[in-house]
Amino acid sequence: MSEDAVDQDKRRFLVALTAATGTVGAAGIAVPFVKSMLPSERAQAAGAPVEVDISKLQPGELMIVEWRKKPVWIVNRTDQNLAELSSLDSKLTDITSKGSKQPEYAKNEHRSREAQKNVLVMVGICTHLGCSPKHFPDLAPAGFEDGWVGGFYCPCHGSTFDLAGRVYKGAPAPSNLEIPKYKFLNDTTILVGDDSEATA
Ligand code: FES
Structure with missing residues (x-):
């Protein structure tokens, strides 16, 4: 070469x-x-708690946030809404939520924290086959008999729930709607998905 x-x-x-x-x-x-x-990090971020400002949520109104890819409803119930819950006992499947999913502090008639009982935080997915029910605060859904005091109606197969997410008798949904873990960071801020060190 x-x-x-x-x-x-x-x-x-x-x-x-x-x-x-x-x-x-x-x-x-x-x-x-x-x-x-990395997928594990994305998954972790997707499961992270969600901070929600409810300062503009008026009595009777509902807002929706996303947590873990699920719709979470936050409802500011009125005193009348809360008072009417106890009139429904004979119409509900699981009055005390024994067979339903919620943290211990929400295992009561109003299914919310005692100190802020008017605020309902709930997963908006029907416990029958996973549709998303609709909010009917005043008018009864079609076909509902007398005595509607506000609640939710799932159009897929006709399940109805009261304003604490408790399912009415005769509905195909087997249990009340799920309450996720949550806590109040202050009077107008909720953290959905985390209830650590919360007391009330
Ligand atoms: S999915 Fe709601 S009633 Fe069937």
């Missing part, structure tokens, strides 16, 4: 090596970026 040919080979080798080193360098830089998108 001539000297020129040897020089040319050396140059090709060096160019190839530089290109390879560049690739490794790029991969090295890319690692933290890829790591920041």
